[in-house]
Amino acid sequence: MDRTSNQPAAVAAIRVDLSAIFISLELSKSSWLVTALSPGSAKMTRHSVPGGDLPALLHCFSGLQDKAHAREGKLYPLIVVQEAGLDGFWIHRALEAEKNITSHVVDAASISVPRRSRRAKTDRIDGETLVRTLMAWVRGEPRVCSMVRVPAVEDEDRRRISRECRTLIDERTCHTNRIKGLLFSIGVRDYRPLRRDCRERLEELRTEDGQPMPPHLKARLVRELDRLDLISDQIEAVESERDALIADASETAPQTMLGALRGIGPEFANVLTSEGLFRSFENRRQVAAYAGLAASPWQSGTIDREQGVSKAGNPRLRTAMIQVAWLWLRYQPDTALARWFHERVRCNDGRGKKVAIVALARKLLVALWKYATRGVVIEGAVLSRA
Template sequence: MMQSPEGQSTTAAIRFDLGAIFVSLELSQSKWLLTSLSPGGGERMSRHELAAGDVAGLLGLFERLREKARDRTGRDYGVVSIQEAGLDGYWLHRVLAAEGVESHVVDAASVAVSRRRRRAKTDRIDGEALLRTLLAYKRGEPRVCSMVRAPSPEQEDVRRLSRERRTLVGERLTHVNRIKGLLASQGIGGYQPLRRDRRVRLEALQTGDGRPLGPHLRVQIRRELDRLELLCEQIKAVEAERDALLAQLEQTAPPDRPAPTAMLAQLVGVGAETASVLWHEGLFRPFDNRRQVAAYAGLAPTPWQSGKIDREQGVSKAGNPRLRTAMIQLAWLWLRHQPHSALSRWFLQRVQDNGGRGKKTAVVALARKLLVALWKYVSAGVVIDGAILKAA
């Protein structure tokens, strides 16, 4: 109750009654901290600690919370939960959804925090912040947070191929650079570890002062080549699985329209790997408008305006980093393979207006425009203006 200026009590300006049991989950590898707010319990939050992975204990705790709320109010209430997207993935979200719990997964970076220079951070504080965020979200407050659309198990599994290939390619580059570094320390350059005759050429190498390679160095490089060849075989196996998956998608596509990955691969400059990454990392999701597409890839602009201050901070980088990296790489390839498209002409005109400067900034803008154009292409069949398709 509030006191009016005349000393008379009036009702609060805003009142609401809880229509469910709201729960936040702070997950770690050792324990789970549950913070709850139940109907009939006032504004007091209760906290419970469980061992990590104790799903049965978690469901039992939910049932006890329901019983307490029923005893206090005489009504049955459902459970609404929230958890951060993290290392635990989406398996717990799927378990709770299967048990009838309204489960939400939130992007942790979208939850508002204190702007103090040094802010306290504990699981208890984070649990309360998550619970307040969930209450605001269910009240319908706009943009209070960004909830994650959990992919299906099939969608989550199929994108493992492109991610594994990226990891293997990175490991291959590490071994190549290590071999080149070992040889460079002996004055040897020009050796290419990825060539097929790498072992034959290794035996004929001599140091910069005319000596043969030391026996221990030669053996070390051979072991590096063993690991390098294993990685090359694994990359080939992953690429074969990817090609088989793309062929399966083409076979299951409707007869009047090709598969989205096949549509992307028809564009000159877009290969099978890029098409797979673009589709499985982002374009398979439903988007309402182009702003959502750019925001999901982290390519949305970030202005900074306050009074007379008005400047651009660059892209937000708040979205999918794999999709964003693929789009930046594709933007450079697009300029090379699609020079007569409307997007390439726009890029060249913008760089020319800046006196040839700002290519890196302009290519990020090109990546954003290209991603939106590709989304329209695979979702509505809108052909990119001036784009060249591969011959059938």
């Protein structure tokens, strides 16, 4: 029986005339491994260039083109793929600026690999797998991998504000907890390092038995407070940059429209815009999937169960949406989404709030996306300002 006769019509769109040189890059700090498959050759070739040496990489590409031209009499374009990782997108942008080079960045987690408990993994095997995956993707095979949509330089730079602010806040929390832990060891329980009079209060502290504070412990606490003051100043500077960015945005910009909603402050508006809503999505499923809030069913034969959200998207956007969902219940109680949440929890006799809040976060993200990009008003939402 001819198996091709039972294939769906969409398979006919798969390309088979691939006149190009396919190249994969395995990037590391010390060296870059180039794996290539050229027309007229049934064997993949491997080349190594020093890590970070872009001219050497382009020279290697020119050598591959020259060999293919000498063998086939034609100058073939280059199609390059690399995994998203530590090097960011600067190599991709540099290659895209060159002539006859098409560059792609692939999500490494989307590439199919053997499911053996002890599978072999080397740079050579990974390079060959990337080349085969790239060829299948260019042919048009569905669901073979997920290519990363590289953000613009401005969008990538804008989201550094919210990420730096989150890092500084975590560092402030670490210093605060360390100070409280050191004082707890001598019996002091009510000291608050973030108060303005924290240094004056430190001079008055005594141990639980009324003795003066040990000198080395006091000196360390002073240094911890100095670090805490530095981090607090940096947080204020980053927040000033964020506020200036929002103030310069137009009235129809997503961060401005989100910041006008009651319960969403400038930090959440900046996070939602810079981490997710700056992208273009075709439908609500793509929005939920990008945040990792899409469902992940497990179906096999008679087994049919739900595993919860996939958590395969942007973790910063997903965390922010969970927090915004709780704030939405507090500051927007009359909206249709808030009423849906309370009705669902009431039907479960008050149980399952954590599951319901994730579902609310998914619905709310889709609603905010429609509101910020298309102007679709959220039912019952109240603005904090005109």
